[in-house]
Amino acid sequence: MLDQTKVGYKFPAFNIDVEKGRLKMFAKAIGETNPIYTDEQAAIAAGFKTIPAPPTFPFTIELEGPELLPVLNMLNMDIAKLLHGSQEFEYFDSIYAGDSIEVSSSIVNMFAKKGGALEFVELESSYSNQDAKLVAKATCTLVYRNA
Amino acid sequence: MTNINVGDKLPTLTLPAIKRSTLALFAGASGDHNPIHIDSDFAKAAGMDDVFAHGMLSMAYLGRMLTNWQPQSKLRKFSNRFLAITQLHDVITCTGEVVDIVNENGELRARIEIFATKAEGTHTLAGVAEVAI
Numbered sequence: 001m002l003d004q005t006k007v008g009y010k011f012p013a014f015n016i017d018v019e020k021g022r023l024k025m026f027a028k029a030i031g032e033t034n035p036i037y038t039d040e041q042a043a044i045a046a047g048f049k050t051i052p053a054p055p056t057f058p059f060t061i062e063l064e065g066p067e068l069l070p071v072l073n074m075l076n077m078d079i080a081k082l083l084h085g086s087q088e089f090e091y092f093d094s095i096y097a098g099d100s101i102e103v104s105s106s107i108v109n110m111f112a113k114k115g116g117a118l119e120f121v122e123l124e125s126s127y128s129n130q131d132a133k134l135v136a137k138a139t140c141t142l143v144y145r146n147a
Numbered sequence: 148m149t150n151i152n153v154g155d156k157l158p159t160l161t162l163p164a165i166k167r168s169t170l171a172l173f174a175g176a177s178g179d180h181n182p183i184h185i186d187s188d189f190a191k192a193a194g195m196d197d198v199f200a201h202g203m204l205s206m207a208y209l210g211r212m213l214t215n216w217q218p219q220s221k222l223r224k225f226s227n228r229f230l231a232i233t234q235l236h237d238v239i240t241c242t243g244e245v246v247d248i249v250n251e252n253g254e255l256r257a258r259i260e261i262f263a264t265k266a267e268g269t270h271t272l273a274g275v276a277e278v279a280i
Contacts, residue, residue, distance in 0.1 A: 022176070029169075029176035030207040031162065034214065046218070055210035055225050059203055063178035079181055080193035084202040088226035094219070139226075 010106040020097040053095040085141035093135045100130045119144040157243035160212040200233035205263045212241040227274025
């Protein structure tokens with residue numbers, strides 16, 4: 001069983017710079033063809049401040065932290081047994097190329113199913129920009145196969 | 148106000164078949180370096196048939212469908228469950244349908260049911276999004 005006493009644990013917050021080149025590479029990797037995601041002038045013409053980060057990019061910002069998924073070490077999980085169960089985003093403003101985003105995450109829930117064969121870990125994250133404006137929140141449910 | 152109604156279907160997005168290079172590129176670009184998506188030896192040792200696609204790759208495809216339809220600045224919520232693994236060579240199609248118009252603190256939003264689906268019909272992702280109208 002994973003250590004249920006870690007529910008409520010807050011991971012140390014960290015800051016990530018959103019780089020234009022990285023956004024272009026991300027757009028290419030997902031096959032995005034809308035020029036607002038790669039071309040600053042097209043983004044501005046469409047009413048954005050500059051190139052916006054696509055909707056799922058906060059998850060990538062989170063993975064850029066000091067450690068890939070720090071919850072793995074915290075709960076002694078083997079990455080080979082990990083699945084992504086669900087992912088939610090809520091948006092309050094755009095994330096742009098050039099932003100510095102502070103990520104704060106915590107373990108908000110843990111539970112087991114199938115007699116403990118599957119364990120679930122729910123993480124909540126908040127993303128704030130350099131103006132201390134909350135731009136997005138996310139909830140990620142990880143599934144651990146205890147087989 | 149945009150003319151959006153319950154029953155409206157979003158323009159469908161069908162992706163090219165998933166290749167190993169698709170996964171390698173996404174691993175690098177997304178920062179998800181879990182070897183289960185890019186290293187066949189590791190995936191087989193973990194009991195899988197082969198490497199398989201990142202769930203977040205398909206979620207990004209759903210995001211493309213949503214922002215193709217309405218500007219991203221109108222997207223308020225976006226969530227999905229990951230129901231089935233997307234294997235190499237799968238062809239994923241993203242679909243969405245407006246199922247409700249809701250009023251959230253005075254803002255009208257279209258509530259959209261979204262799916263990513265394999266060619267043989269298995270849903271790999273199912274979720275909902277809310278877009279301001």
